[in-house]
Amino acid sequence: MSEQGVTVGQLLLAEYQTVKDEQKARIGFRDNLLYVTLGVVAAVIAAAAQAKQPSMLLALPPVCVVLGWTYLVNDEKISAIGLYVRDELGPRLAQLASDGAEFATFGWEAHHRTDTRRRIRKTIQAAIDLTAFCAVPLAALVVFWAGGDGGGLLVGLSVLEALAVVGLGVQVLLYTRPARPARTPT
Numbered sequence: 001m002s003e004q005g006v007t008v009g010q011l012l013l014a015e016y017q018t019v020k021d022e023q024k025a026r027i028g029f030r031d032n033l034l035y036v037t038l039g040v041v042a043a044v045i046a047a048a049a050q051a052k053q054p055s056m057l058l059a060l061p062p063v064c065v066v067l068g069w070t071y072l073v074n075d076e077k078i079s080a081i082g083l084y085v086r087d088e089l090g091p092r093l094a095q096l097a098s099d100g101a102e103f104a105t106f107g108w109e110a111h112h113r114t115d116t117r118r119r120i121r122k123t124i125q126a127a128i129d130l131t132a133f134c135a136v137p138l139a140a141l142v143v144f145w146a147g148g149d150g151g152g153l154l155v156g157l158s159v160l161e162a163l164a165v166v167g168l169g170v171q172v173l174l175y176t177r178p179a180r181p182a183r184t185p186t
Contacts, residue, residue: 009096016089016106023081029071030074037067037132045140054147054180055154057140068133068168072175126176134169137161 040063048056090105097105112118141158144150150158 009093012089012093012096016085016093019081019085019089023078026074026078026081030071030078033067033071034128034132037071038066040064040067041132041136052145055150057144058154058158058161059157060140061137061158062163064133064137065161065164065168068172071129071133072171073169082109088122122176126172129172129174129176130138130169133172134165141165 041060044056044059044063048054085106086109090109094105141162144158147154
């Protein structure tokens with residue numbers, strides 16, 4: 001390591017700060033997507049009811065799929081950042097700082113995952129995600145189909161939308177995998 005240069009430890013700490021800043025930004029963006037979805041759903045339902053046009057409900061599935069997919073991708077990246085900090089960055093920093101002694105870094109990254117109620121919270125969150133991004137647009141499609149005033153083209157479009165919503169639901173369930181046990185810091 002050069003006296004004039006940047007140390008490996010400084011680089012790793014700068015990387016840590018950068019990925020944690022990205023994680024924080026993604027958390028805020030992801031969480032706001034639920035509120036945006038609720039607002040869009042309320043606006044479309046109100047407009048369809050006021051105009052007495054069930055076909056307007058066909059706007060909900062594509063909007064919910066796009067917002068739901070964006071939510072899901074951000075959630076996955078948030079988890080990936082946590083995994084990277086726990087399993088890659090933390091151990092590398094610990095190795096640099098330890099001088100042979102056992103040393104744990106970023107303990108919160110693993111500790112918060114050991115909460116006994118974490119699994120139920122994740123299950124409830126998956127149910128909320130499925131409701132907001134899948135059940136609501138599917139209910140809108142059922143209302144449209146029950147109205148029976150859509151032509152063949154709109155019915156065909158609604159079937160494609162239903163398939164997209166079901167596909168998103170499958171992805172939500174696939175991403176809701178059981179939490180990996182927290183690695184015990186060394």
